[in-house]
Amino acid sequence: MFRFNFCSSEPEEYAITNYSGSKVALHAREISLNELDFTQINTSNYNNYKCRSGVTIKYLGSDSIVKNTQENQHNTAVFTVTNHSDLEEGVYEGGFKVWECTQDLVNFMCTKDVNLKNKTVLDLGCGAGIIGIFCLLEGAHVYFQDYNPEVILSATIPNILLNFGNVENFPKTSKFYSGDWEYFLTLIRNDNIKFDFILTSETIYNIDNYRKLYAIFINCLKETGVIYVAAKTHYFGVGGGLRTFEELLASLGELNIETSWICSNGINREIIKLTKKHRKVVH
Numbered sequence: 001m002f003r004f005n006f007c008s009s010e011p012e013e014y015a016i017t018n019y020s021g022s023k024v025a026l027h028a029r030e031i032s033l034n035e036l037d038f039t040q041i042n043t044s045n046y047n048n049y050k051c052r053s054g055v056t057i058k059y060l061g062s063d064s065i066v067k068n069t070q071e072n073q074h075n076t077a078v079f080t081v082t083n084h085s086d087l088e089e090g091v092y093e094g095g096f097k098v099w100e101c102t103q104d105l106v107n108f109m110c111t112k113d114v115n116l117k118n119k120t121v122l123d124l125g126c127g128a129g130i131i132g133i134f135c136l137l138e139g140a141h142v143y144f145q146d147y148n149p150e151v152i153l154s155a156t157i158p159n160i161l162l163n164f165g166n167v168e169n170f171p172k173t174s175k176f177y178s179g180d181w182e183y184f185l186t187l188i189r190n191d192n193i194k195f196d197f198i199l200t201s202e203t204i205y206n207i208d209n210y211r212k213l214y215a216i217f218i219n220c221l222k223e224t225g226v227i228y229v230a231a232k233t234h235y236f237g238v239g240g241g242l243r244t245f246e247e248l249l250a251s252l253g254e255l256n257i258e259t260s261w262i263c264s265n266g267i268n269r270e271i272i273k274l275t276k277k278h279r280k281v282v283h
Contacts, residue, residue: 028179068154105230149178226273
């Protein structure tokens with residue numbers, strides 16, 4: 001079922017539906033705020049999420065998202081929302097739904113008191129933008145990326161507007177991108193940017209995308225940077241999961257892997273920390 005609440009009593013093994021396994025890629029592009037008419041953004045229906053730090057993040061409910069997709073004439077997005085589709089590979093990658101591990105990662109950063117002030121952050125596979133919005137509120141410079149431009153325009157940017165009050169206060173420390181990760185990497189290299197943090201939640205369900213994700217990690221992370229991956233231990237029905245992803249990372253040998261957090265209640269969920277290995281110079 002398509003829901004916009006963080007916590008669900010239903011097992012999320014069954015949340016990934018309509019996943020065909022076909023290989024289709026959407027070209028990447030930077031999204032400009034000029035593409036939106038801010039006076040037409042609907043924010044009347046929204047939810048509140050209170051982080052463990054006490055910060056409250058607002059995010060749109062399904063009614064407002066549907067109205068925004070209709071206003072922006074995003075026919076694909078309207079179809080996926082109204083037909084309760086979680087995923088349609090190569091068409092829609094689940095960005096309108098707020099997934100459980102998003103809450104895990106935000107709460108983890110609150111608990112560990114991660115310093116985000118003036119840091120550069122990539123919210124990779126951002127969806128509604130909850131993680132990136134938290135980082136903006138903590139003083140970070142955030143790049144938001146999602147597969148679908150419709151998600152950025154109808155959910156991510158409206159959610160930022162919702163949290164910062166009005167267009168005048170909209171953070172200038174944010175940028176927006178859409179498209180397949182392979183194309184996104186080519187695009188982001190042109191910005192000549194490296195990130196202090198790369199944060200990603202619920203993005204390792206598709207094994208076919210692992211090497212694309214790894215390429216972004218290696219090419220876009222600062223030498224002293226940190227990656228946090230929040231995910232379920234296993235995604236039933238599609239074959240992906242943290243152990244499979246870790247096996248690939250270990251075989252490539254460029255990143256240190258550390259388990260930072262585990263939840264064994266209900267569906268097993270984890271957060272892993274990745275950092276670059278520093279090669280010793282041989283004299």
